[in-house]
Amino acid sequence: MLRIPAEMKRKKYWKETLEAYLYLLPAFVILGMFSFYPVVKSVIISFYDWHLLRKEQYFVGLENYQKLLSDKTFLMAISNTFRYVVGFVPISICLSLIIAVLLNNKIKGRGLLRLAYFLPWVTSSVAISMVWRWIYNQHYGLLNMALAELAQFVNKLVELATLGNVAQIWEFTNINWLMEPRWTIINVVIISVWKSIGYYVVIFLAGLQNVPTELYEAAEVDGATAWQSFWRITLPLISPTTFFISIIAIIGAFKLFTEIYVLYTGNPGPLSSGLTIVYYVYRNAFQRYRMGYASAAAYILFAIIFVFTLIQMYASRRRVHYEG
Amino acid sequence: MARYEMLAEDQQWRYRLSHFIKRFFLYAVLIGGALIMITPFVWMLSSSLKAPHEISLKYIKWLPESPQWQNYKIAWEAAPFAMYFKNSFFIATVCMLIEVTFSSLAAYAFAKMNFFGKNVLFVLFLGTMMIPGEVMLIPNYMTMVNFGWIDTYYALIVPWTVSVFSIFLLRQFFMSIPHELFEAAVLDGCSKFRYLLTVMLPLSKPALATVMLFKFIGSWNAFLWVLIMTNTPRMRTIPVGLTYFVSDVGAQYNYLMAASTFAMAPILILFLLLQKQFIQGIARTGLKG
Numbered sequence: 010m011l012r013i014p015a016e017m018k019r020k021k022y023w024k025e026t027l028e029a030y031l032y033l034l035p036a037f038v039i040l041g042m043f044s045f046y047p048v049v050k051s052v053i054i055s056f057y058d059w060h061l062l063r064k065e066q067y068f069v070g071l072e073n074y075q076k077l078l079s080d081k082t083f084l085m086a087i088s089n090t091f092r093y094v095v096g097f098v099p100i101s102i103c104l105s106l107i108i109a110v111l112l113n114n115k116i117k118g119r120g121l122l123r124l125a126y127f128l129p130w131v132t133s134s135v136a137i138s139m140v141w142r143w144i145y146n147q148h149y150g151l152l153n154m155a156l157a158e159l160a161q162f163v164n165k166l167v168e169l170a171t172l173g174n175v176a177q178i179w180e181f182t183n184i185n186w187l188m189e190p191r192w193t194i195i196n197v198v199i200i201s202v203w204k205s206i207g208y209y210v211v212i213f214l215a216g217l218q219n220v221p222t223e224l225y226e227a228a229e230v231d232g233a234t235a236w237q238s239f240w241r242i243t244l245p246l247i248s249p250t251t252f253f254i255s256i257i258a259i260i261g262a263f264k265l266f267t268e269i270y271v272l273y274t275g276n277p278g279p280l281s282s283g284l285t286i287v288y289y290v291y292r293n294a295f296q297r298y299r300m301g302y303a304s305a306a307a308y309i310l311f312a313i314i315f316v317f318t319l320i321q322m323y324a325s326r327r328r329v330h331y332e333g
Numbered sequence: 334m335a336r337y338e339m340l341a342e343d344q345q346w347r348y349r350l351s352h353f354i355k356r357f358f359l360y361a362v363l364i365g366g367a368l369i370m371i372t373p374f375v376w377m378l379s380s381s382l383k384a385p386h387e388i389s390l391k392y393i394k395w396l397p398e399s400p401q402w403q404n405y406k407i408a409w410e411a412a413p414f415a416m417y418f419k420n421s422f423f424i425a426t427v428c429m430l431i432e433v434t435f436s437s438l439a440a441y442a443f444a445k446m447n448f449f450g451k452n453v454l455f456v457l458f459l460g461t462m463m464i465p466g467e468v469m470l471i472p473n474y475m476t477m478v479n480f481g482w483i484d485t486y487y488a489l490i491v492p493w494t495v496s497v498f499s500i501f502l503l504r505q506f507f508m509s510i511p512h513e514l515f516e517a518a519v520l521d522g523c524s525k526f527r528y529l530l531t532v533m534l535p536l537s538k539p540a541l542a543t544v545m546l547f548k549f550i551g552s553w554n555a556f557l558w559v560l561i562m563t564n565t566p567r568m569r570t571i572p573v574g575l576t577y578f579v580s581d582v583g584a585q586y587n588y589l590m591a592a593s594t595f596a597m598a599p600i601l602i603l604f605l606l607l608q609k610q611f612i613q614g615i616a617r618t619g620l621k622g
Binding site for chain 2: 022023025026028029030032033035036037039040042043044045046047048050051054061108111112114116122123124125126127128129131132133134135136137139140141143144146148149151154155158203207208211212214215260263264266267270271274275287290291294295300303304307308310311314315318
């Protein structure tokens, strides 16, 4: 083997470094301008009373943060966002896990079924939220009409079963989905669960593919039921996938904006019941030009997401089993 | 199925029955779920072809009496949709092409070269994935104002030409290509750049296709950024144009549904053509966690 002198080696290393930097330059410049710089800059802005349409800006220290934490509207935005996260994350993960486990069987038309579940994910949130706006319509919306038919069916069934003694157990009147504040978060949870489970199903399926089939066979020989193998084999072995999905689901959920904006045509819902943190940032920054205040709100969002990710990582250390 | 043969005849029968019931429920749940997933699309199509009086029926009617194809024409002409489409296509295509170029270059350096500060840079790059884009929104908006880029294609393209996610995905793929190949080529006097062009990229077609698809679709569907970057219809893309269209036509849902249909049609067609590529790409990213 040829010996390369240390100096030549070092020269080669620096030559390669120079070359590598050339390859990295375009990405670095763009990231620098639109990711690294803004991350730092928005911290600075958040310490200022910064109005976009004003010449000079005033340093106010932590005042923006203090104001935010006593701002009732912002606290409501946080609570709305949390209610959405608490609804969306578990439902979407459970549903997609169930569907993925079922799809993982040997079945005909698997590709087609997977496609049906996945389809909503690629469509634009704007176009699809508009479709849902129509579905939620109080008088002519599909949802109310379908529920009315379901109610009629149930009533008829009960009437038959009780030989006409009970006539109506479910009196359905059209629900005003888009006007009543209590439905706002539920509406959006339905839309986003519908939109995102296909994506999670695909990732779960990939995870399930990694579970060795011998394990199931061994379990079956030992007399385990399908239910037991699910809890004892499937769930522990796909826990890295579940962990990954729960992280992206939570991060995505905290950033809810578009669905609300479109569903309520540029409003945060009745009585601001759909005002989320990002919506609050958007409103303060781009409708009121209070950049400092909005930046502080954005950083609080980041802090919340960060804490949640940390908690999950900590929890996963005990619960997630990585192989090897 | 060795176990099956060992069972007595009545046990076999019972086994078959329970198997049949299980299968039945399996298909029932999966097909039922799939139908629910598809329903909003079907309802959208059906509504888009209805006459005004059919839109305001108080019972479910799936098929319009006679499909009103002119709804599409009316919706198309009610707003400058041709321009929105042109903008969306242009922005998505340019973003995609520049992004795949920049990402391949960066991913190649990370995958195949040894250089000073490699790990630090890589962590720095990955770190940006942790930070929600909303945090960067305000300074980026101010940068755009300073550059005088508001309401220009630059604002809609330039900030989106690099994605750390793509760099990461491509790097993983590049690393899976045997390193001996690289060493042999370099020893034979092949320049690193030529190796990238003639060996790496052709071998990485699936990963490149995934990255490009993600970018095209992401760019086509992008909303918040385009909303704050555009003041005039001239620069609007389909999703933003659509929201303005809503405030124009109000409750005429047959036109709204027609517009929604043609707004999502290009992506749906693209996806249906390339779905294998796409789904495999997602599965691959999920695996790496």
